[in-house]
Amino acid sequence: HVGIIVNRNSAESRLLGNFYRELRNIPKENVLSINVPENENISRELYEKSVEDTLRRQLSQTPEHSIRYLVTTRGCPLRILPASDENRSQDKAFLTSSAAFESELINVKSRFVVKAGWKRRSLNSMDTNELMVFRLDGPGLIQIQNTLRAGIKAEKRGLNGNFCIDARGMKDTASAYGQYDASLRKLAMGLKERLPNIKIIFNDTEELFKKGDCPQTTLYVGWYSLSRYIDAFEWLPGSLGFHIASGEARSFQQKNEQGWCTRMLEEGVAMTLGPVNEPYLTAFPLPHQFFPLILSGQYSMAEVLRLTLPYSSWMITVLGDPLYNPFKAKPQISDSELRSWVPQTLRPQ
Numbered sequence: 093h094v095g096i097i098v099n100r101n102s103a104e105s106r107l108l109g110n111f112y113r114e115l116r117n118i119p120k121e122n123v124l125s126i127n128v129p130e131n132e133n134i135s136r137e138l139y140e141k142s143v144e145d146t147l148r149r150q151l152s153q154t155p156e157h158s159i160r161y162l163v164t165t166r167g168c169p170l171r172i173l174p175a176s177d178e179n180r181s182q183d184k185a186f187l188t189s190s191a192a193f194e195s196e197l198i199n200v201k202s203r204f205v206v207k208a209g210w211k212r213r214s215l216n217s218m219d220t221n222e223l224m225v226f227r228l229d230g231p232g233l234i235q236i237q238n239t240l241r242a243g244i245k246a247e248k249r250g251l252n253g254n255f256c257i258d259a260r261g262m263k264d265t266a267s268a269y270g271q272y273d274a275s276l277r278k279l280a281m282g283l284k285e286r287l288p289n290i291k292i293i294f295n296d297t298e299e300l301f302k303k304g305d306c307p308q309t310t311l312y313v314g315w316y317s318l319s320r321y322i323d324a325f326e327w328l329p330g331s332l333g334f335h336i337a338s339g340e341a342r343s344f345q346q347k348n349e350q351g352w353c354t355r356m357l358e359e360g361v362a363m364t365l366g367p368v369n370e371p372y373l374t375a376f377p378l379p380h381q382f383f384p385l386i387l388s389g390q391y392s393m394a395e396v397l398r399l400t401l402p403y404s405s406w407m408i409t410v411l412g413d414p415l416y417n418p419f420k421a422k423p424q425i426s427d428s429e430l431r432s433w434v435p436q437t438l439r440p441q
Contacts, residue, residue: 093160094414095223096123097147097197102130102167104233109165111237112228115244116415122159124150126168132345134169136189137176139196143169147200161394161414162197162225166236166344169193170227170409171368191405192341192368194225198404210375210406215399222404224394226414229344230357243362243416246330250422253328255283256293256306257379258314268373272336276313279380282433290387290424300324309333310418311386313379321355330418332363332386332393336376340366341409353411363393363412371407384433389423392416399434 096118098109109123126143128134134143151159174190187209199211202221213222230236257280262273280294295301300317301324309325312333319339334340335352343349344357353366367375377400385396394414401408425433 093158094118094122095151095154095159095162097162097164097168098123098125099130099165099167100125100127102165105130105165105167108167108228108233108236112163112165112240112413115240116413121154124162128169130167132170132343133173134171134193135173135176139169139172139193144200147197151201157220160220160223162194162200162223163414164194164197164225164227166229166233168227170229170341170344172196188369190369190407192407192409194227194409195404195406197225198222210403213402213404215402222398224398224401224410224414226394226397226410226412228413229411231344231354235358235360239357239360239362240413242329242360243413243418246328246362246418247416247420250420251310251328251330251418252422253308253310253331254291254293254306255311255383256301256309256314256325256333257295257312258301259294259296260298260315261296272315272373272376272378275378275380279313279383282380286429286432287387287424311383313383317352319351321350321352325359327356327359327361329360330362332361332412332416332418334365334376336373338367338370341368341411353409357411362418363410363416365397365408365410367407368409369407375403375406375408377401381434384425384430387419387424388427388430389417389419389421389425390427390430 096109099105126146128142170193172191174188178189201223257276259273259276262270264270265274283290284292300322303324306325310328310331315336318337340352342351353364356364382400385391393416
């Protein structure tokens with residue numbers, strides 16, 4: 093059910109697309125191609141002219157419902173720039189037509205067009221008009237390939253390590269900041285109380301994890317260090333997680349980039365997500381729903397994001413293998429336990 097998008101103008105994109113196709117035994121006819129400059133930025137006008145129509149035409153030639161997920165490859169654009177005629181008022185930054193390339197592609201099949209701002213998703217996994225879109229990127233072709241292989245191995249044996257959760261000790265839940273901090277606490281406390289077999293390292297202070305605090309890490313979520321990765325982790329192969337901050341996926345090409353997504357991929361993390369521009373806090377999945385779905389072993393990463401990613405046509409890009417299911421071999425949460433975390437109405441029947 094995966095379509096692979098390659099950029100004909102990028103050798104790395106073509107090589108990576110073919111590697112991933114063979115790794116996951118994806119049919120050759122599921123490889124889709126675009127013809128745009130090899131650049132992390134693409135204009136809104138060029139995107140609409142050379143990407144949307146091209147992909148819609150290619151998707152229309154595939155059997156109905158044969159492609160549910162898309163994965164772009166290093167060498168494809170990362171960010172769609174605002175339209176040239178956009179009024180870029182600072183007090184209305186949320187009305188921009190800029191978006192993460194992958195987030196905009198979620199709606200490419202449905203032809204839903206967001207001229208400015210985001211589209212709030214229904215979080216309905218049965219909506220076949222949406223295509224969950226991931227990106228394969230990182231510090232270089234060889235490391236991306238090695239990380240994908242490591243994910244396949246981890247999937248077969250199951251992950252076994254520490255789950256590091258970094259909250260901020262915010263007690264006022266009236267604000268969005270307080271609500272997300274409460275989601276982190278709910279996740280940590282709930283797992284500690286109900287699932288003692290999961291090893292939790294929990295910080296609930298303003299001070300972030302520091303070097304040496306997170307040995308043998310397989311899962312991570314926390315905040316807030318803007319575009320400044322903190323080397324507190326010993327990442328195990330197949331590990332995944334995300335940092336809640338505003339600029340963590342701004343570039344995978346610039347040298348010395350310190351955004352969390354960029355640095356986590358350099359450290360070999362198999363899956364992460366983050367914004368290419370200011371996303372606003374509510375663009376992130378709620379941790380207390382996102383991670384229990386993963387721990388259940390019932391859902392691939394694409395299915396987890398389908399159930400938890402609040403917006404499309406917006407700023408979050410998701411990095412990694414959409415088919416990755418790290419707890420498939422060794423589920424940590426039963427189906428009955430999962431019901432207490434995630435409403436049944438949000439999960440496939």
